Amino acid sequence: MSLEFIIAAIVTVVGLTTPILLAGLGELVVEKSGVLNLGVEGMMLVGAISGFGVTVMTFNPWIGVLGAAAGGAAASMLFAVLVLQLNSNQVATGLALTIFGTGLSSLLGLSFTGRIVAPFLSVFPDALAKDPIWRVIFGYSPIVYFALVMVPLTAWFLKSTRAGLILRAVGENDLSAHSIGYSVIKVRYAAIAFGGAMAGIGGCYFSMVITPMWAEKMTAGRGWIALALVVFAGWRTGRLLAGAYFFGILMALELYAKASGFSFLPSQFWAAMPYAMTVVALSFISSRGTAGANAPACLGKPFLPST
Amino acid sequence: MTKISRRNLMKGAGLATLATLASPALAADKVKIGFIFLGPIGDYGWTWAHNKGRMAVESELGDQVETIYVENVAEDASAIPVLRDLAQQGCKLIFTTSYGFMDQTIQVAGEFPDVKFEHCTGYKRADNVSTYNSKFHEGRAVLGTISGIMSKTATLGYLGSYKVPEVVLGVNAFALSAQKQNPKAVVKLVMIDSWFDPPKEAAATETLINLGCDIVTTHTDSPGPLQILEQKGLYGFGQGADMSTFAPNAHLTAIEDIWGPYYISRAKALLDGSWKSTDTWDGFKEGTVVIAPYNKAVTPEAVAAADKVQAGYKDGSFNIFTGPIYDQDGKLRVKEGEVMKDADLAVIDWFVKGVESAS
Numbered sequence: 001m002s003l004e005f006i007i008a009a010i011v012t013v014v015g016l017t018t019p020i021l022l023a024g025l026g027e028l029v030v031e032k033s034g035v036l037n038l039g040v041e042g043m044m045l046v047g048a049i050s051g052f053g054v055t056v057m058t059f060n061p062w063i064g065v066l067g068a069a070a071g072g073a074a075a076s077m078l079f080a081v082l083v084l085q086l087n088s089n090q091v092a093t094g095l096a097l098t099i100f101g102t103g104l105s106s107l108l109g110l111s112f113t114g115r116i117v118a119p120f121l122s123v124f125p126d127a128l129a130k131d132p133i134w135r136v137i138f139g140y141s142p143i144v145y146f147a148l149v150m151v152p153l154t155a156w157f158l159k160s161t162r163a164g165l166i167l168r169a170v171g172e173n174d175l176s177a178h179s180i181g182y183s184v185i186k187v188r189y190a191a192i193a194f195g196g197a198m199a200g201i202g203g204c205y206f207s208m209v210i211t212p213m214w215a216e217k218m219t220a221g222r223g224w225i226a227l228a229l230v231v232f233a234g235w236r237t238g239r240l241l242a243g244a245y246f247f248g249i250l251m252a253l254e255l256y257a258k259a260s261g262f263s264f265l266p267s268q269f270w271a272a273m274p275y276a277m278t279v280v281a282l283s284f285i286s287s288r289g290t291a292g293a294n295a296p297a298c299l300g301k302p303f304l305p306s307t
Numbered sequence: 308m309t310k311i312s313r314r315n316l317m318k319g320a321g322l323a324t325l326a327t328l329a330s331p332a333l334a335a336d337k338v339k340i341g342f343i344f345l346g347p348i349g350d351y352g353w354t355w356a357h358n359k360g361r362m363a364v365e366s367e368l369g370d371q372v373e374t375i376y377v378e379n380v381a382e383d384a385s386a387i388p389v390l391r392d393l394a395q396q397g398c399k400l401i402f403t404t405s406y407g408f409m410d411q412t413i414q415v416a417g418e419f420p421d422v423k424f425e426h427c428t429g430y431k432r433a434d435n436v437s438t439y440n441s442k443f444h445e446g447r448a449v450l451g452t453i454s455g456i457m458s459k460t461a462t463l464g465y466l467g468s469y470k471v472p473e474v475v476l477g478v479n480a481f482a483l484s485a486q487k488q489n490p491k492a493v494v495k496l497v498m499i500d501s502w503f504d505p506p507k508e509a510a511a512t513e514t515l516i517n518l519g520c521d522i523v524t525t526h527t528d529s530p531g532p533l534q535i536l537e538q539k540g541l542y543g544f545g546q547g548a549d550m551s552t553f554a555p556n557a558h559l560t561a562i563e564d565i566w567g568p569y570y571i572s573r574a575k576a577l578l579d580g581s582w583k584s585t586d587t588w589d590g591f592k593e594g595t596v597v598i599a600p601y602n603k604a605v606t607p608e609a610v611a612a613a614d615k616v617q618a619g620y621k622d623g624s625f626n627i628f629t630g631p632i633y634d635q636d637g638k639l640r641v642k643e644g645e646v647m648k649d650a651d652l653a654v655i656d657w658f659v660k661g662v663e664s665a666s
Contacts, residue, residue, distance in 0.1 A: 009517060016510055109349065114552060116534070206506055212534060213534065215347070217347060218506070220501070220505065255497055256514055
């Protein structure tokens with residue numbers, strides 16, 4: 001097993017991890033504000049087609065990524081209006097958003113089917129980006145570095161800024177936050193929009209980097225893995241990063257095991273691993289009692305002030 | 308899976324409404340023909356090819372028949388209500404276009420004895436259920452021939468979906484043909500447990516490349532793997548349709564599935580009352596399997612060998628499943644000079660020597 005071999009495997013893992021990391025980070029912030037948005041898959045698909053469509057029209061992948069973020073955020077606003085303004089059930093509305101996003105992306109994508117764009121690859125000089133060794137650091141799409149930068153930024157925002165503190169307060173006890181004068185609804189709108197934008201960027205990683213094309217349902221269920229990831233991480237950013245790479249490694253291991261002819265475990269076992277590991281992590285967290293239970297106290301509950 | 312079933316039902320209902328709105332008042336006199344598709348019609352592969360077949364029926368017999376389709380139908384129990392829905396909408400002939408719809412087709416066919424069903428790539432038939440299939444493996448023999456000549460590493464990648472006879476036949480035909488050209492050729496096989504999952508197909512292709520494959524052929528439906536091969540400067544083939552627009556340099560050729568003539572003949576049989584339950588398995592000879600134009604990168608030697616295989620299939624003088632054939636464990640499965648019968652090919656569940664797979 002040569003170094004080049006290991007590096008090629010790492011590059012594959014990074015490709016598998018980045019979309020779920022981005023979508024997971026966004027969803028983590030949403031859930032920290034007390035809202036459960038199960039529409040990640042739908043927002044990723046809308047982001048995938050928005051990013052691809054904008055890139056086709058502007059020939060500029062940077063604007064394409066912005067388009068993907070805008071598309072994902074716009075889709076999430078539909079959810080936000082329903083759950084925040086009309087207090088609809090968050091679980092049902094989130095599922096509806098997934099179904100809606102799948103359909104909308106298919107519709108928007110009709111005129112883009114069969115077209116391709118240049119993949120949004122590394123901006124470093126080829127000497128570094130294509131070098132068999134150095135590509136492990138320099139050989140990725142700018143979206144990968146963006147995802148990695150967003151992890152500490154999100155952690156810092158939630159932990160050390162005033163806005164982050166308010167967001168967490170809204171998620172832990174919305175009535176108290178409301179009573180001391182914070183607008184629960186506005187904070188949640190902002191969080192949901194951020195979650196949508198991140199899911200959108202995660203989605204465009206599929207349509208602009210991995211396979212630069214549009215195909216219906218091309219995210220193939222990664223949004224659900226991102227949702228599982230947030231729970232697996234116990235709503236902590238550091239653990240989310242580790243969890244995303246853990247899931248990514250599991251997905252790559254499945255492929256390497258198969259391609260190398262190992263048949264000690266059935267493939268369905270590998271495919272179920274991210275979900276099985278989430279259940280294990282959940283059991284582990286709850287077995288440690290309330291101290292380990294990190295779920296925001298108001299998660300999934302509608303905000304109904306008495307006045 | 309209730310969620311997906313509901314979604315598909317809604318789609319089915321929506322499409323039915325659209326179909327009703329779109330067609331003029333004459334619609335009532337037209338015979339309805341239904342199709343259920345596994346993937347989206349925009350997959351540029353398997354479902355796209357079936358949908359082209361459906362459109363061929365519309366354009367040939369549009370004054371007498373009306374077609375309805377439901378895409379993205381999962382290969383589980385949720386296909387049953389979709390099929391019932393089509394039958395209740397008055398479809399007289401329903402094509403179920405994937406292996407995983409087999410039992411659902413048989414079940415619903417039992418409930419609607421007056422409706423004819425046609426199941427693609429399966430083996431269960433009834434008085435009102437026909438089966439039809441295409442000898443994709445004949446096309447795979449052409450791809451294997453080209454790969455055996457053009458591969459420098461003699462290590463070929465095969466991206467499969469599930470271990471069903473169609474895929475096993477494809478792998479075996481590909482491996483045997485490559486070994487005819489280069490006895491040292493081995494085929495690394497990865498099953499991704501899906502027909503359509505572009506990110507996983509891409510990651511699996513990267514994996515196969517990393518393990519030394521310089522040509523990867525796909526038995527899954529998206530052009531994703533070809534895009535990866537294009538980026539790496541390696542070669543692959545289109546699946547189900549000509550995918551050269553996605554990878555102008557990497558796309559050596561493609562197996563195109565041409566379903567139109569079969570669908571038209573069955574629709575005509577329905578109209579004139581001659582429809583009978585049959586089992587159809589066509590290939591190069593009947594025009595169901597077609598090889599797309601070769602890329603200029605295909606060497607003249609490879610073109611000549613590939614054309615020879617095609618010609619052999621067309622005049623019946625060639626069959627890749629001619630003994631001696633050994634299986635993965637080195638056991639002799641087909642004796643020297645013997646040719647495997649179609650009935651045995653249809654239920655094959657073992658890989659030939661030189662295939663490296665996980666099961």
